[in-house]
Amino acid sequence: MPPTGLRIDTSDPRPIWRQVEEGLAARIAVGALAPGSAVPSVREVAQELRINPGTVARAFQRLVEQGLLETRRGDGTYVVEAPPALHAAERRERLVQAAARLAALSATLGAAAGEAYTALDEAFRRQRGDSTEER
Numbered sequence: 001m002p003p004t005g006l007r008i009d010t011s012d013p014r015p016i017w018r019q020v021e022e023g024l025a026a027r028i029a030v031g032a033l034a035p036g037s038a039v040p041s042v043r044e045v046a047q048e049l050r051i052n053p054g055t056v057a058r059a060f061q062r063l064v065e066q067g068l069l070e071t072r073r074g075d076g077t078y079v080v081e082a083p084p085a086l087h088a089a090e091r092r093e094r095l096v097q098a099a100a101r102l103a104a105l106s107a108t109l110g111a112a113a114g115e116a117y118t119a120l121d122e123a124f125r126r127q128r129g130d131s132t133e134e135r
């Protein structure tokens with residue numbers, strides 16, 4: 001896995017900047033990017049992922065606007081010390097949106113709901129660093 005832990009999926013219908021944004025937000029949420037830690041530069045992330053720096057800059061800017069990253073002029077970009085808490089309604093809406101993408105992909109692949117649930121459970125275990133072996 002790349003140093004930032006990000007991967008771009010060219011078959012994903014989401015724009016690349018959104019994949020970068022959501023990937024970094026997920027890394028922050030699980031503590032893989034700790035509060036106060038430096039984030040690689042736009043240029044470094046762009047080179048690592050082999051994408052346009054403007055694409056990465058857009059993702060970074062959106063994360064700054066969401067209160068997850070802060071830029072320190074002349075010093076770089078950092079994870080904020082205390083990310084803002086989402087209201088339950090906003091958290092639920094974001095989860096529903098992500099679940100809709102999973103449901104659409106599942107339907108496209110011809111997967112049953114149970115298979116999608118199993119994949120989601122595996123994704124949670126991977127995020128936590130748990131083993132992906134069957135229980």
